[in-house]
Amino acid sequence: xxxxxxxxxxxxxxxxxxxxxxxxxxxxxxxxxxxxxxxxxxxxxxxxxxxxxxxxxxxxxxxxxxxxxxxxxxxxxxxxxxxxxxxxxxxxxxxxxxxxxxxxxxxxxxxxxxxxxxxxxxxxxxxxxxxxxxxxxxxxxxxxxxxxxxxxxxxxxxxxxxxxxxxxxxxxx
Amino acid sequence: xxxxxxxxxxxxxxxxxxxxxxxxxxxxxxxxxxxxxxxxxxxxxxxxxxxxxxxxxxxxxxxxxxxxxxxxxxxxxxxxxxxxxxxxxxxxxxxxxxxxxxxxxxxxxxxxxxxxxxxxxxxxxxxxxxxxxxxxxxxxxxxxxxxxxxxxxxxxxxxxxxxxxxxxxxxxxxxxxxxxxxxxxxxxxxxxxxxxxxxxxx
Numbered sequence: 001x002x003x004x005x006x007x008x009x010x011x012x013x014x015x016x017x018x019x020x021x022x023x024x025x026x027x028x029x030x031x032x033x034x035x036x037x038x039x040x041x042x043x044x045x046x047x048x049x050x051x052x053x054x055x056x057x058x059x060x061x062x063x064x065x066x067x068x069x070x071x072x073x074x075x076x077x078x079x080x081x082x083x084x085x086x087x088x089x090x091x092x093x094x095x096x097x098x099x100x101x102x103x104x105x106x107x108x109x110x111x112x113x114x115x116x117x118x119x120x121x122x123x124x125x126x127x128x129x130x131x132x133x134x135x136x137x138x139x140x141x142x143x144x145x146x147x148x149x150x151x152x153x154x155x156x157x158x159x160x161x162x163x164x165x166x167x168x169x170x171x172x173x
Numbered sequence: 174x175x176x177x178x179x180x181x182x183x184x185x186x187x188x189x190x191x192x193x194x195x196x197x198x199x200x201x202x203x204x205x206x207x208x209x210x211x212x213x214x215x216x217x218x219x220x221x222x223x224x225x226x227x228x229x230x231x232x233x234x235x236x237x238x239x240x241x242x243x244x245x246x247x248x249x250x251x252x253x254x255x256x257x258x259x260x261x262x263x264x265x266x267x268x269x270x271x272x273x274x275x276x277x278x279x280x281x282x283x284x285x286x287x288x289x290x291x292x293x294x295x296x297x298x299x300x301x302x303x304x305x306x307x308x309x310x311x312x313x314x315x316x317x318x319x320x321x322x323x324x325x326x327x328x329x330x331x332x333x334x335x336x337x338x339x340x341x342x343x344x345x346x347x348x349x350x351x352x353x354x355x356x357x358x359x360x361x362x363x364x365x366x367x368x369x370x371x372x373x374x375x
Contacts, residue, residue, distance in 0.1 A: 032240055107279035108294035134258050138283045
């Protein structure tokens with residue numbers, strides 16, 4: 001049985017606004033109850049679009065990497081980005097997955113897996129994920145990622161946000 | 174390091190596995206919609222072939238709410254089927270035959286044999302039965318894919334046939350609205366099966 005045809009391709013500079021819209025919507029869908037509402041409500045699509053425009057143009061030092069978008073019927077429904085690992089204890093040869101998001105309407109369709117495959121292939125990599133995000137952690141586990149014990153905590157609007165690092169492949173520094 | 178050229182642009186048309194149910198049941202769409210939101214009623218649909226139990230100490234919620242992420246454990250007798258994260262979302266569609274309410278579980282298998290699947294999309298649509306708005310047209314669609322999907326298809330097909338029979342059998346008991354009876358709690362829901370229901374084919 002055929003289901004929808006998703007396309008994954010490298011992002012273009014003209015995708016900035018579409019990526020920003022998916023970015024904001026997917027955060028609100030994925031992080032409701034996990035990140036303070038004030039933060040999610042305060043996300044601004046136009047500001048995100050400008051940030052993405054600069055990322056795609058290579059204007060933000062250290063953030064430039066591979067950015068991919070997933071489309072369904074010509075509409076961007078997800079994105080992924082990866083690049084050099086930004087951690088102080090980065091392991092040589094191990095890349096970092098900065099983000100992979102799809103809209104809730106496209107959960108469970110395999111679009112996220114296509115984005116992961118495009119952004120990382122089978123490369124050794126690391127990523128940071130909310131500690132309390134069982135869906136994302138199960139997704140990454142399926143792609144071979146396991147916790148390495150590293151944890152970092154942010155305080156956002158008075159709420160502590162804990163992230164754990166997941167790694168796949170590579171060797172220890 | 175960059176992804177190889179073959180990954181630069183990929184179009185994928187997935188030939189995913191599907192299991193479909195379409196049946197008319199003996200309750201109105203409001204009752205069917207209410208049952209879809211009751212973890213206890215949903216658990217009854219799979220029992221006793223498959224049992225669903227809570228993973229967290231607080232137990233199952235009394236009602237699935239949109240946006241919920243609820244981990245549950247599934248077992249078939251002594252055989253663990255793994256843990257599943259249930260993620261609930263709603264959609265409403267106007268069709269020529271009337272309003273259709275769609276309950277979608279796009280959760281993700283956390284452990285067990287289903288965790289190898291990278292596609293899992295279960296949608297249940299309820300709408301007035303054609304010509305009889307006191308009954309419900311129930312359409313149930315499971316789409317799945319990934320490593321081992323072909324091996325899982327007969328298992329899931331069998332479970333879904335059982336599920337269809339249970340939906341027909343239990344539907345008349347869903348007509349009772351616990352919210353209208355202030356003395357009831359979620360644990361008091363009477364979901365007993367009437368074996369005379371569900372005898373018809375579909």
